[in-house]
Amino acid sequence: MSELNAVVFDMDGTILNTEMLYPQVSTEILRRRGLSLTKDLTDAMMGRPAPKAFQVMIDWHDLADSIETLHQESEDIFADILETSLGLMPGFTELFKSILEAKYPVAVCTSARRDTAIDLLGRFNITPELQFVIGGDEVEHGKPHPEIYLAAADRLELSPSEIVVFEDSHTGCKAAIDAGTHAIAVPGDHSREHLFDGAQFVAESLHDQRIFEQLAIRFPT
Missing domain, CATH: 1.10.150.240 (Putative phosphatase; domain 2)
Structure with a gap:
């Protein structure tokens, strides 16, 4: 790996x-x-x-x-x-805090328009902690095409395989997998029946201990 x-x-x-x-x-x-x-x-x-x-x-x-x-x-x-x-998904706050403590660069790639994403993320004071946000209106080909995650890798100046991507849907996970990233599926109640072939694993939630182990970050107690 x-x-x-x-x-x-x-x-x-x-x-x-x-x-x-x-x-x-x-x-x-x-x-x-x-x-x-x-x-x-x-x-x-x-x-x-x-x-x-x-x-x-x-x-x-x-x-x-x-x-x-x-x-x-x-x-x-x-x-x-x-x-x-509007609210945060279960486990996000704890995971995000541990990722930031470990000094990982963090970004968001969304199918939503960038201005919409900035507005929604800003309501929870997430945006200032991010390297960047790429919206669906900033790429030619939306998910499930891998373009948005290849663009993220380019901005981060990393190989896609060095980037962990969290996705909740089949469409988004396919984009991350096809880009060559370390894709982890985190389905919610809305997407538990989706297929995630090619993902590293399917997490129970963002609080799944396997996520913290793979990133070698502190698991909240």
């Missing part, structure tokens, strides 16, 4: 509980059109940049709406949900 020299987190469903909130947004969008959100559609949209996720929704239900219309509608619905429901 290569020496591990940096850590990169996905954001939605890995740092923040937003993957549990997005289905609420999709449910409301479809409810307004007399339609229902299924788990299969949720899985098909998960981890993808917003334009591609909305295109999946449009194709799935043969909607007449444009991507732009759905995106604006979702932003309005999401803003209301965030005020009461």
